[in-house]
Amino acid sequence: MLRESVRRFATDVVGPKVREMDENEMMDPAVIQGLFEQGLMGIETSADHGGAESSFTSAIIAIEELAKVDPSVSVLCDVHNTLVNTVVRKYGSKEQKDKWLPLLSETQLGSFCLSESASGSDAFALQTRAVPSADGSHYTLNGSKMWITNSWEAEFFLVFASVDLAKGYKGITCFIVPKELGVQVAKKEEKLGIRASSTCTLSFDDVKVPAENVLGGVGKGYKIAIEILNEGRIGIAAQMLGLAQGAFDKVIPYTFERKQFGQPIGTFQGMQHQMAKAAIDIEAARLLTYNAARRKEEGLDFTKEAAMAKYYASQVAMSVSGSAIEWAGGVGFTRETGIEKYWRDSKIGAIYEGTSNIQLQTIAKFIQKQYS
Numbered sequence: 001m002l003r004e005s006v007r008r009f010a011t012d013v014v015g016p017k018v019r020e021m022d023e024n025e026m027m028d029p030a031v032i033q034g035l036f037e038q039g040l041m042g043i044e045t046s047a048d049h050g051g052a053e054s055s056f057t058s059a060i061i062a063i064e065e066l067a068k069v070d071p072s073v074s075v076l077c078d079v080h081n082t083l084v085n086t087v088v089r090k091y092g093s094k095e096q097k098d099k100w101l102p103l104l105s106e107t108q109l110g111s112f113c114l115s116e117s118a119s120g121s122d123a124f125a126l127q128t129r130a131v132p133s134a135d136g137s138h139y140t141l142n143g144s145k146m147w148i149t150n151s152w153e154a155e156f157f158l159v160f161a162s163v164d165l166a167k168g169y170k171g172i173t174c175f176i177v178p179k180e181l182g183v184q185v186a187k188k189e190e191k192l193g194i195r196a197s198s199t200c201t202l203s204f205d206d207v208k209v210p211a212e213n214v215l216g217g218v219g220k221g222y223k224i225a226i227e228i229l230n231e232g233r234i235g236i237a238a239q240m241l242g243l244a245q246g247a248f249d250k251v252i253p254y255t256f257e258r259k260q261f262g263q264p265i266g267t268f269q270g271m272q273h274q275m276a277k278a279a280i281d282i283e284a285a286r287l288l289t290y291n292a293a294r295r296k297e298e299g300l301d302f303t304k305e306a307a308m309a310k311y312y313a314s315q316v317a318m319s320v321s322g323s324a325i326e327w328a329g330g331v332g333f334t335r336e337t338g339i340e341k342y343w344r345d346s347k348i349g350a351i352y353e354g355t356s357n358i359q360l361q362t363i364a365k366f367i368q369k370q371y372s
């Protein structure tokens with residue numbers, strides 16, 4: 001039922017706006033509003049906090065369905081649910097949950113602020129500082145964050161900052177920072193793909209954050225980020241899976257309409273074998289993604305499986321969307337059909353929430369542990 005309702009929303013509400021949002025590099029506020037109204041912004045959040053009280057797999061399915069139509073809308077929903085909401089749900093105090101989860105389910109978009117200009121893959125080398133006041137009532141944040149998804153539209157920011165740089169990763173702490181405390185957007189990036197999804201540099205200039213906004217305890221930010229990004233990777237795998245399926249669904253009907261040499265191009269064996277291989281790749285990406293989600297829900301280890309799913313689904317997204325352009329010929333190369341957009345959007349899958357090399361490194365660590 002959820003898949004059907006997200007599909008309808010994606011097709012009817014998002015679909016007509018995809019090209020315009022991509023060209024304008026701007027998310028239509030009506031789409032964000034629609035996501036809230038559809039109950040897609042608090043998928044796992046309990047009903048008494050305004051959420052849909054559904055499962056992690058439901059979130060994964062929603063992300064996949066949205067990506068079939070627009071990977072930008074998909075990542076907005078993904079970051080909000082699998083990173084922002086999950087951190088508040090898992091690590092927030094009762095007061096923090098009561099205060100923020102209803103807002104995050106119903107009105108306020110959230111951002112997850114970890115990366116900085118000098119700390120990407122090496123995320124815990126971050127330099128943003130949070131200095132406690134003498135009376136312990138608040139922290140003063142200074143520094144900047146780069147590449148922050150949703151940050152143009154967001155009102156709620158989870159910010160990772162160090163209370164003591166000398167302590168290394170043990171000083172990293174997660175703060176709830178509402179925009180009105182002084183979060184500044186310093187720059188909005190112009191990107192190759194997922195152009196409707198905002199990605200900005202944020203600056204924190206003497207931003208005073210009440211001590212009650214520390215989430216999960218002082219010095220616990222490292223653990224929070226590691227654990228959450230493991231889950232988040234399954235979300236990106238779902239985004240890339242949906243993207244691959246969306247590109248496939250868009251181009252295949254065309255191959256049975258378009259005729260060359262007196263027959264539909266989709267009936268040439270050379271085309272059919274390529275299409276069959278792409279269908280296998282998509283199915284394999286789907287099984288890896290759902291398996292990682294299943295393991296997470298069952299309380300089993302899933303770090304390796306999540307890394308495999310994200311790595312593989314992003315490869316498949318790139319290859320299938322690239323093939324889709326070729327199968328459509330010249331029209332696939334134009335912006336009119338929307339096929340090329342899937343390929344542009346696919347490149348990010350190998351970069352954010354851990355690059356492909358970082359996923360391989362994670363998988364390799366498990367192999368070494370098992371065999372050495």
Ligand SMILES: Cc1cc2nc3c(=O)[nH]c(=O)nc-3n(C[C@H](O)[C@H](O)[C@H](O)COP(=O)(O)OP(=O)(O)OC[C@H]3O[C@@H](n4cnc5c(N)ncnc54)[C@H](O)[C@@H]3O)c2cc1C
Binds near residue numbers: 079354357
């Ligand atoms: C559109 C977009 C949205 C994003 N959204 C967010 C967000 O919402 N919140 C957030 O906190 N961050 C976000 N990010 C940041 C993203 O997570 C980082 O870009 C990513 O982790 C890579 O870091 P980097 O760009 O600094 O690349 P680098 O870390 O500099 O990597 C460059 C290259 O070096 C390779 N490399 C680095 N270290 C190793 C190693 N040890 N072994 C082998 N190869 C290595 C990488 O694989 C990559 O190929 C976003 C980025 C983009 C582009």
